[in-house]
Amino acid sequence: MADFPPDFLWGAATSAYQIEGSLDADGRGRSVWDSFAELPGSVQGGGDARIACDSYRRWEEDLDILSDLGMRAYRFSLAWSRIMPDGRGRVNERALDHYERVIDELRRREIEPVVTLNHWDMPAALMTHGGWIGRDSVDAFVEYAVAASERLGDRVDWWITQNEPWIIQLLGYQLGLHAPGIRDLRGSAAAGHHLLLAHGRAADAMRSSTKGRIGVALNLLPCVPATDSAADAEAAWGSDGYVNRWFLDPLLRHGYPADMRAHWERAIGGPLDEIIRDGDEDAIAGRSDFLGVNFYTHRVMSAAPAGADRPFPWQVVGSTGEVDRTDESTEIVPDAFRDLLLRLHREYPGIPLMVTENGAVYGDSPTHDGAIHDVRRTRYLRSHISAMAEAIAGGAPLVGYTHWSLLDNFEWALGYRPRFGLVYVDFRTGERVVKDSALHYAEIVRAGGCIDGDDARPPQVDSMGAFG
Numbered sequence: 001m002a003d004f005p006p007d008f009l010w011g012a013a014t015s016a017y018q019i020e021g022s023l024d025a026d027g028r029g030r031s032v033w034d035s036f037a038e039l040p041g042s043v044q045g046g047g048d049a050r051i052a053c054d055s056y057r058r059w060e061e062d063l064d065i066l067s068d069l070g071m072r073a074y075r076f077s078l079a080w081s082r083i084m085p086d087g088r089g090r091v092n093e094r095a096l097d098h099y100e101r102v103i104d105e106l107r108r109r110e111i112e113p114v115v116t117l118n119h120w121d122m123p124a125a126l127m128t129h130g131g132w133i134g135r136d137s138v139d140a141f142v143e144y145a146v147a148a149s150e151r152l153g154d155r156v157d158w159w160i161t162q163n164e165p166w167i168i169q170l171l172g173y174q175l176g177l178h179a180p181g182i183r184d185l186r187g188s189a190a191a192g193h194h195l196l197l198a199h200g201r202a203a204d205a206m207r208s209s210t211k212g213r214i215g216v217a218l219n220l221l222p223c224v225p226a227t228d229s230a231a232d233a234e235a236a237w238g239s240d241g242y243v244n245r246w247f248l249d250p251l252l253r254h255g256y257p258a259d260m261r262a263h264w265e266r267a268i269g270g271p272l273d274e275i276i277r278d279g280d281e282d283a284i285a286g287r288s289d290f291l292g293v294n295f296y297t298h299r300v301m302s303a304a305p306a307g308a309d310r311p312f313p314w315q316v317v318g319s320t321g322e323v324d325r326t327d328e329s330t331e332i333v334p335d336a337f338r339d340l341l342l343r344l345h346r347e348y349p350g351i352p353l354m355v356t357e358n359g360a361v362y363g364d365s366p367t368h369d370g371a372i373h374d375v376r377r378t379r380y381l382r383s384h385i386s387a388m389a390e391a392i393a394g395g396a397p398l399v400g401y402t403h404w405s406l407l408d409n410f411e412w413a414l415g416y417r418p419r420f421g422l423v424y425v426d427f428r429t430g431e432r433v434v435k436d437s438a439l440h441y442a443e444i445v446r447a448g449g450c451i452d453g454d455d456a457r458p459p460q461v462d463s464m465g466a467f468g
């Protein structure tokens with residue numbers, strides 16, 4: 001089966017902080033992740049990103065791998081603190097020279113650059129105004145976006161302003177598990193809002209220097225009730241408001257969903273009006289030419305009373321039955337992926353969808369023959385590509401898929417243990433080894449997305465009845 005459009009952007013994804021290393025090169029400034037990773041216990045295994053995949057120096061080798069695999073797109077990010085070392089004001093042209101070389105070389109190889117502006121590495125200097133909690137962050141981001149677009153806008157057709165605002169808000173500002181390590185519920189609501197406002201404002205400001213399409217990448221998690229009780233159904237809907245609709249609605253419709261706004265106001269004990277000011281929702285709406293979808297898994301939810309450690313009346317419980325899992329225990333649910341894409345098509349019609357992340361941790365390492373037989377990643381890929389084919393057959397306007405990740409890399413607070421790569425990286429030597437899954441993916445791409453064999457599934461009816 002499978003009818004992917006002929007110009008479908010098959011590719012792979014990375015982000016600057018996770019692969020580049022060279023934290024002092026070419027006038028780079030410090031980022032919030034540099035400071036956070038220095039805190040004892042912040043990164044499992046005590047690792048840091050000083051070398052990572054060494055991709056700031058070995059980028060041509062990475063591009064060679066992409067070419068060899070026949071990839072048509074590469075999603076990567078610009079390091080904000082390389083371009084704006086002081087957060088505001090001075091633009092570091094040497095950093096832009098570097099990214100211009102990378103982009104030109106991608107174009108020469110006919111690989112489409114998909115460029116993320118904020119993949120979590122905000123300049124540390126911006127913490128004097130509270131990072132994303134401060135409303136100044138919006139202006140700082142616009143300055144950076146304009147600098148990037150003025151220099152690179154004529155050669156980039158796909159821009160992603162923000163990567164996963166919900167994760168930044170939750171892990172960075174509510175739970176303190178990611179940079180900048182803040183635990184402040186009200187602050188996290190402000191951070192989330194400023195990320196969206198910065199998208200809207202930056203998109204407007206970039207239009208004069210680029211014709212490229214501008215979007216946000218959201219990590220979307222279908223929320224399913226643990227039981228068929230009414231309370232669990234309500235918990236799943238609430239969680240959907242928190243994770244998904246809180247971002248989708250203001251970006252792709254207009255304004256924040258009222259039910260979730262009420263949950264937030266209850267949780268922080270007051271109105272959100274000082275954070276979400278008059279005119280903000282207008283500045284966020286209608287500023288997205290496409291939606292980036294990062295999909296990993298779903299959330300199985302049950303009702304639970306809100307309390308000191310639980311701001312909202314629901315909790316994640318996980319599946320009880322037999323479920324296939326990755327090496328990090330993430331539940332593998334390709335049907336939920338298909339249903340999500342169909343839901344986006346149904347509820348936010350007309351917005352092109354690019355799957356900007358999807359992937360899994362499998363710890364396979366080289367065997368005696370030097371190869372990496374990561375059969376489970378291959379199976380994962382095939383099942384998720386089949387799910388996309390089903391979504392396309394149901395009308396979902398999918399334009400691309402960039403697998404997370406091209407390379408094993410620095411997985412934030414989890415350090416170097418989780419390996420997401422299509423390509424194995426020996427972190428002692430920097431050596432890259434193409435895994436079997438990458439070769440298999442290359443074959444699928446060559447065949448235009450066609451998957452033959454056991455797990456090429458016939459079209460199925462999605463649980464919400466929208467298929468076909």
Ligand code: FCB
Pocket residue numbers: 015018163164167219294357404411412420
């Ligand atoms: C996403 C991030 C990406 C990577 C993957 C595994 O949340 O955007 O950088 O960490 O998860």
